[in-house]
Amino acid sequence: MTLEMTPIPYRVRSRRADRAESVTLTLEPAEGLCPTFEPGQFTMIYAPGVGEIPISISGRGRFGGYVQTIRAAGAVSRALCRIEAGDLVGVRGPYGTPFDMGASAGMDVIVAAGGLGLAPLRPVIRELAAHPGRYGRLTLLVGARTPSGVLYPRELARWARHFDIRVTVDRPDDKWQGPVGLITHLVDQIAIGPRRTYAYVCGPEIMMRATADALVRRGVPAGRIALSLERNMKCGLGHCGHCQLGPLFTCVDGPVVTYDHAAPLLEVPQL
Amino acid sequence: MDKQPNPVLLDALDPLITALRIGGFRVVGPTVRDGVIRFAELSSAAESPTGWTDAQEPGRYRLRQEGELVFGYAASPDSAKRYTHPPRTTLFRWDKGPIEPEIDAPPTALIGLRACDLAALAVQDRVLGGSAAYRARRAALFLVAVDCATPSAVCFCTSMGTGPKAEAGFDLALTELSEPHRFLARAGSERGAEILAALPHRASAPADLAAAADVTRTATARMEPRRFELDGVKEQVAAARTSPVWEEIASRCLTCANCTIVCPTCFCTTVEDGTDLSDGAAERVERWDSCFTFGFTELGGEPVRASGAARYRQWLSHKFSTWVDQFGEYGCVGCGRCVTWCPAGIDLVEELERLR
Ligand SMILES: Cc1cc2nc3c(=O)[nH]c(=O)nc-3n(C[C@H](O)[C@H](O)[C@H](O)COP(=O)(O)OP(=O)(O)OC[C@H]3O[C@@H](n4cnc5c(N)ncnc54)[C@H](O)[C@@H]3O)c2cc1C
Ligand code: SF4
Ligand code: SF4
Numbered sequence: 001m002t003l004e005m006t007p008i009p010y011r012v013r014s015r016r017a018d019r020a021e022s023v024t025l026t027l028e029p030a031e032g033l034c035p036t037f038e039p040g041q042f043t044m045i046y047a048p049g050v051g052e053i054p055i056s057i058s059g060r061g062r063f064g065g066y067v068q069t070i071r072a073a074g075a076v077s078r079a080l081c082r083i084e085a086g087d088l089v090g091v092r093g094p095y096g097t098p099f100d101m102g103a104s105a106g107m108d109v110i111v112a113a114g115g116l117g118l119a120p121l122r123p124v125i126r127e128l129a130a131h132p133g134r135y136g137r138l139t140l141l142v143g144a145r146t147p148s149g150v151l152y153p154r155e156l157a158r159w160a161r162h163f164d165i166r167v168t169v170d171r172p173d174d175k176w177q178g179p180v181g182l183i184t185h186l187v188d189q190i191a192i193g194p195r196r197t198y199a200y201v202c203g204p205e206i207m208m209r210a211t212a213d214a215l216v217r218r219g220v221p222a223g224r225i226a227l228s229l230e231r232n233m234k235c236g237l238g239h240c241g242h243c244q245l246g247p248l249f250t251c252v253d254g255p256v257v258t259y260d261h262a263a264p265l266l267e268v269p270q271l
Numbered sequence: 272m273d274k275q276p277n278p279v280l281l282d283a284l285d286p287l288i289t290a291l292r293i294g295g296f297r298v299v300g301p302t303v304r305d306g307v308i309r310f311a312e313l314s315s316a317a318e319s320p321t322g323w324t325d326a327q328e329p330g331r332y333r334l335r336q337e338g339e340l341v342f343g344y345a346a347s348p349d350s351a352k353r354y355t356h357p358p359r360t361t362l363f364r365w366d367k368g369p370i371e372p373e374i375d376a377p378p379t380a381l382i383g384l385r386a387c388d389l390a391a392l393a394v395q396d397r398v399l400g401g402s403a404a405y406r407a408r409r410a411a412l413f414l415v416a417v418d419c420a421t422p423s424a425v426c427f428c429t430s431m432g433t434g435p436k437a438e439a440g441f442d443l444a445l446t447e448l449s450e451p452h453r454f455l456a457r458a459g460s461e462r463g464a465e466i467l468a469a470l471p472h473r474a475s476a477p478a479d480l481a482a483a484a485d486v487t488r489t490a491t492a493r494m495e496p497r498r499f500e501l502d503g504v505k506e507q508v509a510a511a512r513t514s515p516v517w518e519e520i521a522s523r524c525l526t527c528a529n530c531t532i533v534c535p536t537c538f539c540t541t542v543e544d545g546t547d548l549s550d551g552a553a554e555r556v557e558r559w560d561s562c563f564t565f566g567f568t569e570l571g572g573e574p575v576r577a578s579g580a581a582r583y584r585q586w587l588s589h590k591f592s593t594w595v596d597q598f599g600e601y602g603c604v605g606c607g608r609c610v611t612w613c614p615a616g617i618d619l620v621e622e623l624e625r626l627r
Contacts, residue, residue: 003404004403005362005372005402005557006370006371007365008370009365009369009370046544048365049545049546049553050544051542051544052542052544073572074572090365230570231568231575232567232568232569234560238401239398239402239538239540240540240541240542241539241562242560242567242568244562244585246588246596247596247597268512269581270575270577270578270581271512271576271581
């Protein structure tokens, strides 16, 4: 009997320490193949004996498996960041609603990432970059605390072939020549055809709300702005109750929701 | 079941308990412990709370001896939840090899469930039915319901449309009758009918059926003063998200989580991961959690619902509003447990009326 709360053993195929104080792991099932996933979905990763946390899937590894980027935030993420290639972890999932890639076909697409929010958006960006003819103008807005906090720098350079990429930081260093300040300033600077624009947004909640509000002000309908919500999750199955946001179980009705649904809920303090 | 056989009369409970035990069930039913009716494993009807009744009001529970009924009391702090969704259960152990799930689902007969308890089980089925462990524990249950004769002053099942008579979802249902003391028993499943047929019983007469109807009529009448209109409550509670009433309730609420622990539908859990010190195997324990605990919504070191007002709002809004969005029904069955066991005596029915 497979039980939905029982993780499946996965082996750490490779481990890379990022500049951005995070670690990117490629995880493969100890036996068999890992299930397919869609951009925006996440898994529950289990550090044996320590705990289990939701982590977005950032892509498929070169030889299969899941690429996942983890920032050390507390006990479990710290344990996962310390894990070495060859070690075993547990994985459940993938879970959650995906970013709807069909919804943006034929449109200009804005991808806006704040900090680690680039991790769940990476499969979206790769999908867009792989089929540029399917979409209109592609724009990638990235906000980070510091220049070295920008995730996936080498890939960003490659994505620049397809995307108009703009990066802003909160705290520049001596070498930084780009924009400084909120990602919403970038939204205000780019050309937007509101009737043919779709946006994928992920980052801290205040960043997502500010970005979505800025897009709405520019005329983009809230129903065409997709965000990935973050809530405490213990199960990923809609059973533990922790991730509720009003009527939503964020783990099964989300994490990805459009802003027309999310805005009235996020507006209520401490909902 | 194809046809509903006529209810029959039982003179005693012991033959039923014995038959269930021979059938391989551990028999769990009400008993008096520390001045409270609790569920415990029973080996004979002598352990039942015969002649005890309860007085319940917001924040108060007292037992006293009165009458001859075995089931002459209203909801107790225990419910079927303890058996379908245990307070603490090991989910798996991992000792290098494959991760081994654990399910403990002993066949259990629950005696004395009320209509509200059956309704709560149906609610839980819709919430937790996706869990194989829940389904296994649920399938291991044999349910003996009792029609409520003595609802307490906090009960409001008639408002929620869940009681006081057990209508469905049981294997056997009893109506306890007095003068002379007897039980009118009906089967709700094939296996219930089989057990009933094998028990010493007598045919019922129209007078027995009339007496049983009277029990339900009297019980219904007792809840009349507390009856409220359910229509519109879902929308009204959703519309009250920014009402100042939440703050006022929070000034009385201790966020102790008692209400969620005694509630037969509250299902929230957390997990505790650790290693077994004896053999080094990793294991995961699931235990009840509550939306009233401070860290329940922790995100990056801070809870989303930091204030007591936000936590009480989540609890009551879930029961009467967002549960309907999620599952198409209310998350409350009107058992009144949360009212009685709230140390602050907060009565959700009164609070609802203030929010509408
Ligand atoms: C859908 C989803 C996708 C995510 N994707 C990623 C990702 O790709 N990379 C990444 O580094 N992080 C991601 N996170 C955040 C990550 O889950 C948290 O950083 C992690 O749970 C923190 O746990 P901890 O034990 O290390 O920290 P602690 O602070 O010790 O955690 C204590 C408790 O709070 C919970 N918690 C704390 N912070 C968060 C949080 N931010 N989100 C959810 N639960 C939290 C934990 O589950 C734990 O129960 C994601 C979260 C969600 C909901
Ligand atoms: S909310 Fe209160 S009255 Fe309603 S089912 Fe739960 S414990 Fe019973
Ligand atoms: S409502 Fe009552 S029982 Fe529930 S948390 Fe508040 S004080 Fe405790």
